[in-house]
Amino acid sequence: QSDSMHLSFMQYDVLLYQEMTHKDIKDQIRVFLPLYYEEVHLIVKNNHAINKFEDLVNKRVGVGTANTGASITSKVFQLKTGLKWQDIHVPFDKCLQSLLSDSIDAFLYVGAAPSNFMLNFPDNAKAFIKMIPIEHPGLQELYSTRVIDKSYYPWLKENVTTLATRSLLVGNVKNISGPIANQIDLLYNDLLENLKGIQKNKFSHSKWQQVDFSDM
Secondary structure (H helix, E strand, O other): OOOOOOEEEEEEHHHHHHHHHHHHHOOOOOEEEEEEEEEEEEEEOOOOOOHHHHHHHOEEEEEEOOHHHHHHHHHHHHHHHOOOOOOEEHHHHHHOOOOOOOOOOOEEEOOOOOOHHHHOOHHHHHHHHEEOOOOHHHHHOOEEEEEOOOOOOEEEEEEOOEEEEEEEEEOOOOOHHHHHHHHHHHHHHHHHHOOOOOHOOOEEEEEEEEHOOOOO
């Protein structure tokens, strides 16, 4: 909420949560471009202690460090469902280790599937983890239903239904200067003209296929 940056990537649910807690956010933040959807990955140990979303009640859930997108998603989930668990602030690169050592009971990660973070799990951990579906009527208004295909991750044994939030490029319009506004206009036109090239580039993430800048 400072003026330290003009553009930022932000999850849609994070923007809504900020609106709930800071009523003046509408005067400061504008959606610059809607991008792709990011799936919510809910990972637990493969020991049958947690088999469904509701089983998270009273559990310890890793959500990354404070104020990460996943930590806000966890807050929104609890707010909208009435389910309560303990958010544990563990860096994502420590979440798997914390899960396997029983320091946490689950961890929640938001990222475009297939996520490199999930793909890089060590081989010796893959036999001990699973992904839990996320389905709840209280969340249907804010999130889109998506299926994470078992082909995405070598440790995934079946398709998993989950929820996804839109990734946005947002702009800080508070005290924005004319030259900065012109630069943002140039960036928008550049992205618009090069979107097809980004989508066809073999090095681009497959999620870019979902981007449609006419969907404003």
